[in-house]
Amino acid sequence: MAASRSRKAQAITIDFAMSLFIFVVALVAGFSIFINTFPDTDYDRTRRNAHVAASILMSDGNPSSWTTDTVIRAGLLSDDHLSLRKYNELGELNRTALRTALRLDTEYMYIYITNSTGDIISLRNTSCGIGDLTVAGTQYTRPLRGAQLDTTFTLNTTQYDSTNYSALINNINTYDILILTQTLENETLASDALNDTAIRTKTVVLVGTTNTNAYGENATNATATDITFIHTDPFLGNITNGSSWNVSDVMYLEPLPPGATVLAESDAGDPVIASWLYKDTTVYYYGVTNGTQGNETLWEQLNYGIEQELRPSYLTCQTPTPPGSAAHINEQERVTVLHDDPVTIHLLMWVNQ
Numbered sequence: 001m002a003a004s005r006s007r008k009a010q011a012i013t014i015d016f017a018m019s020l021f022i023f024v025v026a027l028v029a030g031f032s033i034f035i036n037t038f039p040d041t042d043y044d045r046t047r048r049n050a051h052v053a054a055s056i057l058m059s060d061g062n063p064s065s066w067t068t069d070t071v072i073r074a075g076l077l078s079d080d081h082l083s084l085r086k087y088n089e090l091g092e093l094n095r096t097a098l099r100t101a102l103r104l105d106t107e108y109m110y111i112y113i114t115n116s117t118g119d120i121i122s123l124r125n126t127s128c129g130i131g132d133l134t135v136a137g138t139q140y141t142r143p144l145r146g147a148q149l150d151t152t153f154t155l156n157t158t159q160y161d162s163t164n165y166s167a168l169i170n171n172i173n174t175y176d177i178l179i180l181t182q183t184l185e186n187e188t189l190a191s192d193a194l195n196d197t198a199i200r201t202k203t204v205v206l207v208g209t210t211n212t213n214a215y216g217e218n219a220t221n222a223t224a225t226d227i228t229f230i231h232t233d234p235f236l237g238n239i240t241n242g243s244s245w246n247v248s249d250v251m252y253l254e255p256l257p258p259g260a261t262v263l264a265e266s267d268a269g270d271p272v273i274a275s276w277l278y279k280d281t282t283v284y285y286y287g288v289t290n291g292t293q294g295n296e297t298l299w300e301q302l303n304y305g306i307e308q309e310l311r312p313s314y315l316t317c318q319t320p321t322p323p324g325s326a327a328h329i330n331e332q333e334r335v336t337v338l339h340d341d342p343v344t345i346h347l348l349m350w351v352n353q
Contacts, residue, residue, distance in 0.1 A: 042351050043328040046107055050349040053102040053109070054332035057345055061086065061101075065280055068092050074101035076345060078280035082338040084121075084176075084202055085280055087113065091123045091130045098130070108132040110320055110348045116341050120317035128317030131348075137315030147171070148179040174339055177309065181207040205235070205284045205306060209251055215278040216257040217285055222250040224266030227288060231263045233275060235284050237305030245291035245298050247272075252287050326350035 061075030068089050076086050090111070093101060102109075112129030113121045120137075122128050128135040146157035147168055157179060160168040172178070209219045228244045229236065252270035256262070260276035272287040291298030322329050332347040 041328075043330070045105070046328045046349050046351060047330045049104055049107055050109075050330040050332045050347055053104060053349070054334055054345070054347045056102055057111070057347065058334045058336065065277060067277065068097075071097070071101050073103075074098070077336060080337065082113070082336045082343055082345070083280050084338070085282065087121075088123055091127065095132075107349045107351055108322075108326070109350075110135075110322075112317075112320055112346050114344050114346065115338075116343070120315075120319075121338075121343065122315035122317055128315055129320060133320050133322070133348075135317055135320050137317040139315055146177040146179065147175040148181065177203040177205065177306075179205045179207070179306070203235075203282045203284070203309070204278075205286065207286045207289060215281065215283045216276070217253060217283070218255065219251040219285070219287060220254045222252045222266055222268065222270050222272070222287070224250040224252075224268055224270065224272065224288075226267045227264045227272050227291065228267075229264045229273075231261055233261075233263055233284075233305075235275070235302070235305045235309055236263060236273075237301040237303075237308065239301050239305075243293065245293045247288045247291035247298070249290060250288045253285055257283075320346075320348060322348060322350050323352070325352045327353045 056073050057076050059073070059075035060077050060079075061071065062073040063070055064075075064078070066072070066074065066086070066089070071089075071093070074086070074090050074093070076083055076090065078086070090098070090101075098104075099109075108131070110129055110131035110133040112135075115121055120128050122137060123130070128137045148157040148159055157177075158171075158175070168178075204215060206215065206217060224247060226244055227247050227250070229239055229241055232239075232241045247266075250266060250270075250272055252266060252272050253260070253274055254270070256271050256274065257276045257278070260271070260274045262271040262274050264271075264273035266272050273285065275282060275284045277283070286302060289299040289302060327350060329348065329350040332349075334345045334347075335342055336345065337343065
């Protein structure tokens with residue numbers, strides 16, 4: 001009798017296990033059928049990818065001071081402020097590199113930025129935004145926004161006295177370019193203040209010795225009589241690569257700041273004119289300005305290059321509109337700050353039918 005009950009219990013256990021197995025298999029199969037019946041739609045995928053790309057744009061990116069050569073993730077911020085440098089660098093990426101830097105799949109996209117009045121902030125006289133649209137724009141020259149800590153040079157900038165650099169620091173967010181051409185009093189305080197603003201100003205030009213060391217520079221006297229330009233750059237005006245100039249009262253960078261590009265060197269091979277990226281600021285160093293080449297003076301050429309950069313052409317842009325073939329359009333908007341004013345980063349994303 002006991003053996004019979006044991007065999008019966010074993011049979012019930014086996015039947016239960018088989019029933020449970022069949023139930024689980026049926027449940028998994030049913031769930032798979034349900035998922036395949038309601039797949040991830042193009043709109044869901046576009047919305048998800050647009051959200052990811054917008055989140056990347058609203059970061060510093062990776063690395064935090066990325067360039068077109070180093071970008072892994074293309075964030076547009078620096079210390080919670082919009083970086084126009086990064087925006088222009090983003091516009092220089094080809095389509096493949098752009099999509100990789102924003103973690104996109106096959107969607108079409110367009111990025112543009114508007115100010116507090118709704119006007120589009122264009123990339124430097126090239127386009128109204130970045131991506132898979134062609135947006136019409138009318139070219140214009142934007143008013144000058146430069147500051148100069150000097151009272152002698154002829155640059156058409158807002159002038160500040162070297163004894164009152166605090167006023168300059170208070171207004172630093174309103175300028176695109178800062179030119180330092182005098183030794184600062186209370187250099188420690190000046191250096192700290194300028195260092196803190198290195199992520200606010202687009203470009204800094206250092207002339208001679210400013211004794212700040214705020215941007216990683218350290219200048220020392222040289223005995224050169226000639227310099228030769230070995231790289232071209234917009235800030236050099238019409239100076240050609242390979243041209244030589246007779247100079248005096250030369251200073252050079254020692255050591256050279258990390259990542260610096262030497263634009264001109266002395267006859268002894270010392271870096272006299274150079275540029276580098278410090279935080280989010282492009283820094284130019286001019287260790288000499290009194291050179292000559294025939295009837296031309298070096299400062300006239302450098303002055304011309306700076307003036308051209310201070311008065312760049314921009315575009316008045318129309319509002320971007322996706323093409324008629326666009327489907328599943330998704331727009332992401334993120335608000336940040338530029339020159340203490342709110343701006344909006346717009347990301348349009350769609351698929352073509």
